[in-house]
Every structure is written in structure tokens, then in C-alpha cells.
Amino acid sequence: MTGSVLSSGQYNKKLDSIAADILKNVGLNKGFIVWMGFLVIAFGACIFAYTIQLRKGLGVTGLRDITSWGMYIANFVFFVATSLVGMLISCVLGLAGAKWVKPIGRIAEIIAVAFAAVAGLVIVSDMGRPDRLPYVFIFGRVQSPILWDVSVVTTYFVLSLLLWFLPMIPDLAIARTRLANRPEFLIKAYEILSFKWIHHETQYKILKQAVRILLILVIPTAFAIHTVTSWLFAFTPRAGWDSTIFGPYFVSGAFVSGTAAVIIAMYFFRVNYNLKNYLTTDHFEKMGRVLILVSVLYLYFNLNEFFVPGYKMKTQDAIHLKELFTGGHALLFWGVQLCGLIIPVFLMLFRSIRRPTPMLIISLIMLISAWLKRFLIVVPPQAHPYLPVQNFPVEWIVYKPTLIETLVTAASFLLVLIIVTILSKLFPVIPIWEVAEDEIKKENKEV
Amino acid sequence: MPLKKKSSEKTKIDEILESSRRDFLKKVGIVGAASVAGGAAIYAGYRFEKSKNNADTIKVLTEDNRLVEIPKDQVKDFKPDLKALQTRGREGIQGRKWIWVIDLSKCRNARKCVEACQEAHHLRPYEYHINTLVMKESVNTPAYFMPKPCQHCDNPPCVSVCPVDATFKRQDGVVLIDNERCIGCRFCMAACPYSARTFHWHEPLVVEGDKDQEYNVELNLPQKKGTITKCLMSSDRLRENKLPYCVSACPNGVYYFGDENENAVTNGTTKETVNLKELLEKNGGYRLMAELGTKPRVYYLPPKNRLFDFKQGPETEYKEIT
Numbered sequence: 068m069t070g071s072v073l074s075s076g077q078y079n080k081k082l083d084s085i086a087a088d089i090l091k092n093v094g095l096n097k098g099f100i101v102w103m104g105f106l107v108i109a110f111g112a113c114i115f116a117y118t119i120q121l122r123k124g125l126g127v128t129g130l131r132d133i134t135s136w137g138m139y140i141a142n143f144v145f146f147v148a149t150s151l152v153g154m155l156i157s158c159v160l161g162l163a164g165a166k167w168v169k170p171i172g173r174i175a176e177i178i179a180v181a182f183a184a185v186a187g188l189v190i191v192s193d194m195g196r197p198d199r200l201p202y203v204f205i206f207g208r209v210q211s212p213i214l215w216d217v218s219v220v221t222t223y224f225v226l227s228l229l230l231w232f233l234p235m236i237p238d239l240a241i242a243r244t245r246l247a248n249r250p251e252f253l254i255k256a257y258e259i260l261s262f263k264w265i266h267h268e269t270q271y272k273i274l275k276q277a278v279r280i281l282l283i284l285v286i287p288t289a290f291a292i293h294t295v296t297s298w299l300f301a302f303t304p305r306a307g308w309d310s311t312i313f314g315p316y317f318v319s320g321a322f323v324s325g326t327a328a329v330i331i332a333m334y335f336f337r338v339n340y341n342l343k344n345y346l347t348t349d350h351f352e353k354m355g356r357v358l359i360l361v362s363v364l365y366l367y368f369n370l371n372e373f374f375v376p377g378y379k380m381k382t383q384d385a386i387h388l389k390e391l392f393t394g395g396h397a398l399l400f401w402g403v404q405l406c407g408l409i410i411p412v413f414l415m416l417f418r419s420i421r422r423p424t425p426m427l428i429i430s431l432i433m434l435i436s437a438w439l440k441r442f443l444i445v446v447p448p449q450a451h452p453y454l455p456v457q458n459f460p461v462e463w464i465v466y467k468p469t470l471i472e473t474l475v476t477a478a479s480f481l482l483v484l485i486i487v488t489i490l491s492k493l494f495p496v497i498p499i500w501e502v503a504e505d506e507i508k509k510e511n512k513e514v
Numbered sequence: 515m516p517l518k519k520k521s522s523e524k525t526k527i528d529e530i531l532e533s534s535r536r537d538f539l540k541k542v543g544i545v546g547a548a549s550v551a552g553g554a555a556i557y558a559g560y561r562f563e564k565s566k567n568n569a570d571t572i573k574v575l576t577e578d579n580r581l582v583e584i585p586k587d588q589v590k591d592f593k594p595d596l597k598a599l600q601t602r603g604r605e606g607i608q609g610r611k612w613i614w615v616i617d618l619s620k621c622r623n624a625r626k627c628v629e630a631c632q633e634a635h636h637l638r639p640y641e642y643h644i645n646t647l648v649m650k651e652s653v654n655t656p657a658y659f660m661p662k663p664c665q666h667c668d669n670p671p672c673v674s675v676c677p678v679d680a681t682f683k684r685q686d687g688v689v690l691i692d693n694e695r696c697i698g699c700r701f702c703m704a705a706c707p708y709s710a711r712t713f714h715w716h717e718p719l720v721v722e723g724d725k726d727q728e729y730n731v732e733l734n735l736p737q738k739k740g741t742i743t744k745c746l747m748s749s750d751r752l753r754e755n756k757l758p759y760c761v762s763a764c765p766n767g768v769y770y771f772g773d774e775n776e777n778a779v780t781n782g783t784t785k786e787t788v789n790l791k792e793l794l795e796k797n798g799g800y801r802l803m804a805e806l807g808t809k810p811r812v813y814y815l816p817p818k819n820r821l822f823d824f825k826q827g828p829e830t831e832y833k834e835i836t
Binding site: 131458459 | 642648675678712714715716830
């Protein structure tokens with residue numbers, strides 16, 4: 068049946084119009100060069116900050132013995148979390164038969180690839196001896212959750228890259244004849260990467276099978292990356308980390324930040340790439356519903372994570388929770404819970420809010436809150452260890468992130484933007500053939 | 515060149531040249547034979563001398579407790595290289611199970627243990643392998659001082675989480691850190707409930723002689739930037755059958771140290787050796803946060819019948835030195 072659709076004249080006509088809409092954004096225009104120039108220069112400045120850290124040691128950060136994991140680790144958790152959305156959109160929703168996710172599937176995979184790739188680098192910036200990174204592979208011990216994390220993040224990155232690339236092969240073949248006036252290298256790249264695709268029925272059959280297998284494989288991998296990341300904390304006996312629900316707590320939180328990131332990207336492409344017919348208001352409406360669902364789920368885990376120990380107030384838990392509820396971190400804690408979760412859920416219940424612009428604003432606030440939440444998960448539990456903190460200089464007791472640390476963290480965001488820009492500007496950001504096929508099927512059904 | 519001319523007419527000059535060559539060869543032969551004979555004589559003499567030296571042997575006790583005899587001239591001073599230091603440092607001392615008892619009723623916060631340790635391991639005043647803390651469990655219980663070294667747990671959370679086997683547990687019970695291996699991820703610090711570890715955020719304190727020193731994992735010197743350092747139970751001293759630096763430095767008899775296998779611990783101040791089990795039993799010995807299941811090798815005796823009144827001196831202000 069698919070075969071007949073993909074070779075019909077009706078399909079080819081549809082393909083022509085969609086390809087024209089999508090491919091008009093592909094290529095190096097002035098805006099792209101200016102934007103990339105800005106990103107690269109800013110990134111270079113932040114990398115300079117990192118070279119200072121390399122030379123002088125981690126002492127240039129605000130980290131010391133009491134709070135020895137700070138912004139870098141929080142940022143790492145945030146990146147791993149956000150990358151999880153690739154699995155949620157394409158796999159969970161896609162395999163469940165939600166047809167509307169087709170046009171945003173590739174955007175979700177771009178987010179997944181960019182955040183997963185940079186997460187790996189972020190963790191290196193936290194190492195005291197980055198030159199010894201190969202030791203992890205040479206002397207690696209399977210007992211250590213770090214080994215598990217390295218393995219699953221790498222696997223997830225590769226699977227996400229394949230999920231982005233494989234369904235794009237027919238698109239590249241469609242595009243290679245339609246890329247007039249584009250740089251030589253781009254046309255050449257399309258020719259090589261489309262692997263002489265001839266749009267044969269069997270090719271599509273094999274491709275669909277391969278993608279289906281990948282979609283299934285990536286689900287346990289995605290659950291694994293964030294569960295293992297949560298175990299880096301939950302495997303220690305510290306109050307605030309010593310929790311049995313850390314795995315699902317992290318995974319559900321990941322869906323929130325990832326969905327918010329995809330909505331932001333969708334808005335950007337819709338406006339800047341003029342894709343209003345592909346990333347429709349209906350998509351924002353539906354993504355709003357998804358965001359409500361995952362936020363309520365996350366809220367439920369938050370309730371368990373804080374209310375259960377908060378009711379008992381065991382000595383160590385009490386010190387940590389009082390710090391969050393009424394102490395030095397109270398403003399941040401309640402701000403993140405209210406503005407980043409409770410109020411947005413309430414607002415999104417209204418259909419009028421689930422429109423592109425309000426959704427963009429809500430998503431931006433939720434994404435920032437998600438980052439701050441990771442900071443609250445990582446930093447405060449270290450401030451109050453079991454034994455009293457005494458006989459230290461004040462800098463060793465109170466954690467204050469430094470400028471260098473902030474710049475190195477900014478570098479990771481800039482790198483994500485660079486990757487997203489390259490992937491979305493040099494390659495079609497909406498799956499051409501999949502969307503065409505879906506639309507034909509829909510039209511035929513209506514007839 | 516004369517040979518070439520042989521084919522042509524033989525001249526008188528050729529004849530003269532020929533005879534002088536023969537003469538020369540003869541002389542060379544004599545000198546050669548003489549030098550061979552001379553060399554042989556010298557070699558024979560050398561062999562003789564050598565065999566005479568062999569008679570001078572020396573009795574040596576090997577590492578595995580065997581008494582052996584070796585020629586005196588073959589005795590060399592032993593200076594372990596990095597590989598040897600690492601091998602023995604990771605193996606530990608066979609047959610030992612080091613154990614530590616800290617008597618809180620005797621501690622008056624002299625901090626001599628802290629100073630001795632920092633001097634031995636080239637640490638700054640606020641970088642601790644051992645730290646003395648003021649403890650106060652509740653409003654109604656009195657405050658007391660508590661020296662806190664690494665607890666050298668038998669179920670060490672730090673060792674479990676280390677991704678590269680940089681921190682490890684030895685057969686004699688000591689938990690060490692190998693700063694040649696450490697990647698600086700600080701997972702061990704996050705996992706340790708006793709806050710026993712410190713990290714070199716800056717270039718470590720440099721003491722003269724540090725540079726030329728071969729890295730000794732039992733002393734963790736020279737210290738390295740970007741790696742962890744921690745209490746080593748003074749493994750280098752234990753290898754020499756001496757008590758740890760802090761234990762010997764205490765002026766108040768707080769520390770007992772010994773071998774669990776021998777059931778005996780020695781007080782670092784009085785040098786009195788006592789029965790370990792009796793000491794723990796009679797004084798109600800306990801371990802820090804035993805409920806965490808870390809199984810520390812450090813025991814505490816409660817601060818009862820205190821020898822000194824609790825007197826907290828003026829608070830020292832610590833300033834970061836970079």
C-alpha cells in the first residue's frame with residue numbers, strides 16, 4: 068500500500084510543493100553567516116575561560132571541598148534531561164500512533180543529538196584531570212555508575228543521530244536535484260549522504276523497518292541515561308540525594324525540560340523559516356497538552372520526593388528540607404516549583420494559552436526553571452554533610468559560582484545552538500517525504 | 515699498487531719493496547702474539563681475583579623471610595622505583611588488619627595530630643587528612659572534641675563509585691588514593707558520609723625535595739593538582755613498623771593503633787599496649803554512623819569521665835592560600 072502511495076503522481080506533486088517550502092531555508096544566507104559568526108566568537112570567548120581553568124585548575128570555580136559538585140554537574144544533568152525528548156516525541160508518541168508528531172519528529176531528534184553530544188563535553192569540564200579522560204576506558208571499573216553513564220549516553224547519542232539521519236536519506240535524495248544556487252560543497256554532501264537513493268519501494272520498506280527497530284531500541288536507552296544519571300546522586304548516602312524515586316523523578320523532569328525545548332525550537336522555525344503550514348497552531352495546541360501531562364507527572368514525583376521525607380523530618384533530611392522550604396534556598400525553590408511547574412500547568416489548561424506565542428513564553432520560563440531545579444538538586448544537599456563543617460576558610464564552606472565557571476557553562480549552551488543551527492540550516496528541518504506520504508494518506512481517506 | 519705491475523716487467527725497485535713488506539708482516543706477527551699472551555694473563559688474573567671475591571658473601575633476609583647468602587660485591591642499596599612503589603602500595607602489608615581506637619575522653623583539641631599530618635603530607639592549614647571537630651549531639655548533652663580521620667571503611671562507598679580504581683582497599687584494611695590514576699571526578703567525595711576527602715583545587719603546596727621524589731602512593735607525595743588526597747593511615751610508617759604520624763604526635767594519649775589480628779593496640783603517647791577487645795568492651799567502643807553499613811576500621815570510645823574540661827580556644831580564622 069505504501070509503495071503505491073509513494074509512486075503515485077499525486078504523491079510526486081505533493082512532494083514538489085513540500086520540498087519547495089522546506090528547502091528554501093536550506094543553504095548559507097547572510098543571516099546564517101552573521102548568526103554563526105556571533106555564536107562562534109562568543110563560544111571562542113567562553114573557551115578562553117576554560118583554558119584558564121585548564122591552566123590554573125578547578126580552583127578558578129567556586130567549587131571547594133564542601134560543595135564539590137556545582138554548576139557543571141547541574142548543567143550536565145540538565146543537558147542529559149533535555150536530550151531525552153527525542154525519545155518522547157518520536158518513539159513514545161510516534162509508536163503510539165500519534166500522526167501529528169511527524170513534522171516535529173526531526174526537530175526533537177536535533178534537540179536530542181545536540182544536547183546529548185554536549186552533555187558528554189560538559190562532564191569533561193568538571194574533571195580535575197581532563198587529560199586523563201582515556202583512563203575511564205583503559206582502567207574503567209564496571210562497578211562505578213560513571214562507566215554506566217558514559218556507555219548509555221554514548222549509545223543514546225549514536226541512536227539519536229541515526230534516528231535523525233536515516234529517515235532523512237530519501238529527503239537528501241529528493242533535495243539533491245532541487246538545490247540550485249547553493250554552495251558546491253552542500254550539493255556534494257547531499258550526493259554522498261543520500262547514498263544513491265533511488266526511491267525504490269524495497270528501499271522504503273527496509274528504511275521503515277530499520278527506523279522502527281531504532282525507535283524501539285532508543286526507549287530503554289533513554290530511560291537508562293537519565294536513570295543512571297540520577298543514580299550518580301541516589302547511590303550516595305547524602306540526605307537530599309538518598310532517594311529511591313530518583314530515577315523516575317529525573318526521567319519525568321526530563322520530559323518537562325525537553326518538551327519545553329522542542330516548543331521553543333518549533334516556534335523559532337515556524338517564524339524564521341516561515342513554516343506556518345507545517346508547524347501549525349494545532350501542533351502548539353497538542354504540544355501544550357503533552358507539556359501539561361508530563362508536568363503533572365513531574366509534579367506528582369515532586370510531591371513524593373519532598374512531602375514524604377518532609378512529613379517525617381528525620382534529622383539529616385530536616386536540615387536539608389528546612390534549607391529548601393524556609394532557608395537560604397527557599398526563594399529559588401518555591402520560585403521554581405510555582406513559576407516552573409504549578410502556574411504553567413494551571414495556565415495551559417486554557418485553550419487560549421495553548422497558542423504559539425503564549426506557549427513560547429511558558430516554555431522559556433519552564434526551561435529556565437528546569438535548569439535552576441537541577442541546581443537545587445545538585446548543590447544544597449552538599450552544604451550540610453553528616454559531620455559538622457569546621458576549620459575551613461569561608462570560600463570552602465559557601466559555594467558561589469564564579470565568572471569563569473559561568474562562561475564555561477555558557478559555552479555549552481552556545482555549542483548546542485551551533486549544532487542546532489548547522490543541523491537545521493544545512494539539512495531539511497521537516498521530514499519531506501514522511502509529511503507528503505501522510506498528507507496523501509489523509510487525503511485519500513477523506514475521499 | 516705493486517701487484518698490478520707484476521704482470522709487466524719486474525724491476526729492482528719492486529724487489530726492494532717486496533722484501534720490506536715481508537719484514538713488516540713478521541714484526542706485526544710478533545707484536546700481535548705478545549699482546550694476546552699478555553691479555554690472556556691479565557684475564558686469568560682478573561678471573562682469579564674475582565673468584566677470590568666470591569668467597570666474601572653476606573647473609574640476607576629476603577622479603578619472604580628466607581635467609582640467603584649472596585656475594586658482598588653484589589649488594590646494592592634498594593631504592594624502589596615507581597612501579598615497585600605502586601605494586602607494594604596497592605598490595606598492602608600481608609597478614610595485618612590495622613585498627614584504630616580514638617578515646618574521646620582524652621581529647622582537648624591540641625590539634626598536634628592535625629599539624630603532624632599536614633607536615634608529613636605537605637598540606638595547607640585548612641587541607642585535612644584528619645580534622646578535629648567540636649561535636650554536640652543535643653541541647654542537653656555536653657560538647658566534646660572529636661578527631662576525624664578517614665574511617666578506612668571495610669565497605670567503602672568511595673571505592674565502589676571510583677570509575678578508574680584510583681581509590682582502593684588494601685588487604686591490611688587501608689583505603690588509599692593513587693594520584694597517578696585519579697581523574698578528578700570527585701564522585702568519592704560525594705559518596706563519603708564522613709567528609710574525609712580533600713581535593714587539590716589549586717596547585718598543591720610545594721615543599722623542597724617534592725620535585726625529585728618518586729611518587730609514593732603510601733605517602734601520597736608529591737601531591738598533584740586536580741586529584742584527591744586523603745588520610746593514608748600513614749602507610750609509609752606502618753611499613754617501617756612505626757605508628758602513624760598523628761598517633762605519635764598526640765600529647766594526650768587519645769590514640770590507640772594496632773593490628774586487629776593480634777588483638778592488640780598501642781597508645782601513641784604512653785606506648786602502652788593493651789588488649790583491643792577489652793578496651794572496646796570496657797569503654798563502650800562504637801563506630802561513627804554504623805547504621806550506614808560502611809563498617810569503619812576506626813573505633814571511638816565515648817567522651818565519658820573526661821580528663822579535661824571542655825574549653826574552646828579562640829577561633830582560628832582560615833584564609834585560602836593560592
